[in-house]
Amino acid sequence: MGCRDVHAATVLAFLSGTASVAGLFAAVLLPNWRLMRLHTFNKNEKNLTVYTGLWIKCARFDGSRDCVIYDTEWYTAVDQLDLRVLQFALPCSMLTAVSALLLCLIGMCNTAFVSNVPNIKLAKCLVNSPGCHLVAGLLFLLACAICLTPSIWVIFYNNYLNKKYEPVFTFDISVYITIASAGGLFFTSVLLFLWYCACKTLPSPFWQPLYSHASSMHSYASQPYSARSRLSAIEIDIPVVTRAS
Helix, strand or coil: CCCCCCCCCHHHHHHHHHHHHHHHHHHHCCCEEEEEEECCCCCCCCCCEECCCCEEEEEEECCCCCEEEEEECCCHHHHHHHHHHHHHHHHHHHHHHHHHHHHHHHHHHHHHHCCCCCCCCCCCCCHHHHHHHHHHHHHHHHHHHHHHHHHHHHHHHHHHHHCCCCCCCCECCCHHHHHHHHHHHHHHHHHHHHHHHCCCCCCCCCCCCCCCCCCCCCCCCCCCCCCCHHHHHHCCCCCCCCCCC
């Protein structure tokens, strides 16, 4: 594994994280979190399907693409607890994942353009690739947990609504997109963790999340001399001449 260069694992992790964030963004905007199908027994009328999203609600007749009812202020009056939680959870997950992507990009740029041995004066201030990728993996894992938990809850809450009212509720494609995106975030974090675990055994003294000074970079302080040592350093043997009687 080319740990000192930009490796395919880190590039694949960045691409996977980007695709996962794009999937979360699409799931947030799509009005396809829950469907409610209203059937009619009148042959002169058509069945009605209500598409419920996180921000808007759309009602369509079967065979029609136009919304009979298009509620753009649905986000202010959401009466379903799982969707209300998702309104906060998914943006937080996206923000966390974007922060992880930025750290991953900084780590790759640091690997590609920064020398292996940093300047001794800047060693405490520099950010190295292992630290960036390790923190990015943790953030990707956190983003996965934030978006996956409420998305799975939608499935169970959908069963609760069917039992409480009538079996007319089904979860829609946005649930699948979010779960798939959460899987992509988890895969991204695993890639970064594997890359770090495979490369942390390098002999380089800087292959740590935070830079540690090499032995050649340590400043050794001289040991204090004792009073006797200081005196002995300036002692001079003076010959003594005696007269013969």
